[in-house]
Amino acid sequence: MHRRPMDTDIKLHMAPPLGLLTIVNLVRKEHRVQLENENIQQIHYDDAPDIVGISVTVDTLPRAIEIARRFREKGSIVVAGGIHVTTAFDTIPADAFDVLCIGAAEGTWPEIIKDFLDNNLKRVYRCPKLQDGNLVVSPAYDFLKKGEYLYCHVVHTSRGCPFRCDFCYNSAKAHQYLNRNIQDVLADIKAVRSRHIMFIDDNFAGNPVWTKQFLKEIMPLRLKWRAAVSINAAFDDELLDLMKNSGCQSLFIGFESINPDSVSGVHKVQNHTQEYEKAIRAIHERGIMINASFVFGLDGDTPEVFKSTLDWIVKNKIETVTSHILTPYPGTALYDRMKSEGRILTDDLTLYNTAHVVYQPRGMTRQELYQGYHWIYKEIYSLKNIWKRRPESKGIRAAYFTFNLLYRKYGKFTDMLCHLISYEKIGAIAERIAKSV
Template identity: 60%
Template sequence: MKVKLIQPRMLKRPMDTDLKIRMSPHLGLLTVANIIRHDCEVTIENENIRPIDFDDVPDLVGIAVTVDVLPRAIEIASIYRQKGVKVIAGGIHITTASSSVPKDAFDSLCIGFAENTWPQIIEDMKHNRLQSEYVSKSLTSGNDIVAPAYDMIDKTDYLWYNVVSTSRSCPHKCDFCYNSSGTHQYINRNIDDVLADIKSLGTKHIMFIDDNFIGNISWTKQFLERIKPLKLNWNAA
């Protein structure tokens, strides 16, 4: 099965430069790729880097959606659906505000963690029974979190390719915040898994892009002790 994962072109704000759109790869799409790559032929296209190749006809297209790219995501979906390609939308906007998405814009919506949804999506695609909505269950532990497919990154495309996530979501539920509102589950990753990601990047400069790097102080202290011997230059969002 051929699966194409797409990051639509973002809308620059008045204060943004061209560097903003080339800031870093989409770890969500890289995670989906790692989840399904043993079953599928996976490609990732980032419209912020280069134009989307609309000449292909994959079996399934997955689009990562934030609120600013929703109109463009709907356009992309329309192009592929006219070819008979199934299109599924996921990402933070779908997870936090799925009710705001036009019901006929995509074939299916992926709400929540990819680890609990994409295996079933692929299984249903194989049997021609794609559902209109997939909602993730809670993760049992940080061991359930799948690492991004870092080997699929073209390091020359981004200002920061060395981005690492140590957790998912945020422990707070602030109603004004895109990343912490809704039904998110805050969970830290297995420390050994995070260390493996850091080592795979082959650099001493790491950017931790968690929504809340210190959301669990006890975990963070343990993690910092573990990375001391690596002598990293690091910063956090």
Template identity: 45%
Template sequence: MWIKLISPMTTARPMDSIWKTRMAPPLSLLVLGSLTPPRHKVGLEDGNIQKIKLNDSPDLVGITVKVDTAPSAFEIADRYRTRGIRVVMGGIHATSCPEDCAKHADSVVIGDAEENWPLLVEDAEKQSLKPVYRNSVTVDPAKIPIPRWEMLNHGRYLFTNTLTIGRGCPWRCDFCYNSSSNIDSSYRMKSIPQIIDEICSLGTDHVMFIDDNFIGSPEFVRKLLPEFKRLGITWQTAVSTNIGLYDDILDMMAEAGCKSLFIGFESVNQKNLMDCRKTQNRIQGYDSTIAKIHARGMMVNASLVFGFDGDDVSVFPATFEWLVRNRIATMTAHILTPYPGTVFYRKLETEGRIIDRELRHYNTAHAVFMPAKMSPRELVTGYLKIYDDFYSWLNILRRLPVSDSQVMAYLQFNLLYRKFGKQTSMLGRIFGMRRLAEFARRTSYPKWRRMENAGQCNMFMNGETALTGLTTNR
């Protein structure tokens, strides 16, 4: 069979350039590529880097669906199905709201695909697709294969060095997909040899760990970090705010090459955090956590959410003052968005406060519900203004990192990616996104190097890894 996998184009926010939309490939579809028996031909089209062809005739189309890409996904599916081509849908929105996708698909995959994708492919071959493939077991991370990187046109992405050390998150914040009853968010880790094998498959010593929460298991991370130090990688990841409780892990992260941490602070109002069950966040510990991270030479990318019921228009200047005072290197702000299927969505639905059901607007840049203490317009205006203020010349200078080692990466992100992202991304189109990303890495991290094959990587591995037989030259 010829199986075509599609990731529809995401809806960019006003401040996003193509650096953002072409940041990284859809990892889940590369994993599906690896899970597909080799006798089948598998192709990938990503709407963020190319126009989706709709006049071809694959035997099966698989579409990954996020909430903001759902309308495009449905249009693509309908076009194929009118020509008798079968379409299956999966991904976070298909899992959270399978009934939405079922109207446009022959089959919907609910939950992790590792168990069900090979069965689905077999059924498709026998012309006996089932309407639903629901994952009923917690997938053992050992069954997550290395993504099929050769399916990609690497030069068209900013980063193709993404991987995870596990799945899930120990927390259940109300606005997060991890609160959705269809999503298995139980926290699981891959084995250390598996992670090292995956790092080596990337062919670079700069790695982006895109886990929901890298410190889901502090005990595991304490065992993993010495291996990163041995490998000599440079890396970034996302952690929850309770990282501030683990001074020893912060020390180990810095020694193991971590350069920046994405952290979901979300709000500087404690009641907002308690109301959404983000109980691990304690605002009295925020400043000291940031100081500890900075003192170890790492940068902070603060994630913030606006529109909680405790927020009135004063939330914007209060948050802005906190960001600048703490010299936060980069900020990712969001308008609170009720993702269908989450606890927060059900609450707003019960209260009759959802005012916009156009799913393309569910990209955290629109007010799709009625805020409690400001108007939707005030919420959007404040959100746009905090971006402008944060990335003004004056405030880029005021937030300059104390540590010299962070300055180049800081300026590149603030100026080339954010402030002039629309202009610099044109250079990416001309010279190739990956080439520019490599230039940025070389200037930010002078020791950065490519590891062209896993053989080079094997030199860094410890005995345990080598003994598993997982360190093959793929």
């Protein structure tokens, strides 16, 4: 992946690729498997595997095609899958890969292996939408080389999201939402061997009935956990209380914009900007931190959006912020609309990582959008605003300052320590700070 300007190598080493680990678990009983993550290691081209599987995001497609070429020259069959292939398979060059894997690995890889052994490989394999969460296979956690990752204790409880926001991959028809079997998730929590869990779902509370039952199940485990939810979860008092009592430390929420016109323009129907501050109070009253995500460059945005958003973030003491330049991913409703309007400015997919302006904004120039994106990151994580945003709850200040200072403000120094000591050990130190809450 390509790092954004504010990221260090910590971002690349944050967590292992659960999708690839799921495929490992699908095939390793009968076949020899090797997993390589180019974010953290060099690819070994000196071996000759029968099949090479590459997980592809939109900005890594050009690199994936180059990797595929080198292995195909050696006689390997190359299978491309992942979120970009599933979302926009019709944009993949016909000669780039031998096989396209569209949809869930559980419904494609067993057939790919069988057909390979029978010398009967097809060009495209599609997984029908999984009808049952019991069909989801657990990642092969024991396959990891843990010293290379900051957090290995990542668990997913669901696939997809019930909402269909225009700029999100979930707006594509190929994606679905379903919850896993609770007992399977509990087994994964046990497998990662940590009480500090990162639930890595698109929407941890997409099905509140399921989530409430799950939170009751994990209550005795005394976990400390984080997750991503949509903002409507903040208006369910029972759900928030269960989150607090089961060990929730932080919630990632896609606020996207404080401008109601900008939000409605991408059909984010669950967000009502006039209720944002009520939601924030409900979460903060329970001692839970907020990681707020914002998207800049929506059609309702003007150059004033950066200063007004910064003031709002500081006023509401948002603990951490993730910002993005609006990016129309191929295969999404947003891309289709902008393409039809002639607003897509480049087909260089390496730029589609939310840190570049790849379309024509409506309410500002490309330069104003790009400069504003950099400006607000710098201002949010200035020492002055880190201090102003400190939580009212003293119990979470240690975790707050750890993230804001060691990951964002002085991330380059922390990354140097990770290289000297190991990402796993630095992650463990951060865990101990968080567990002290």
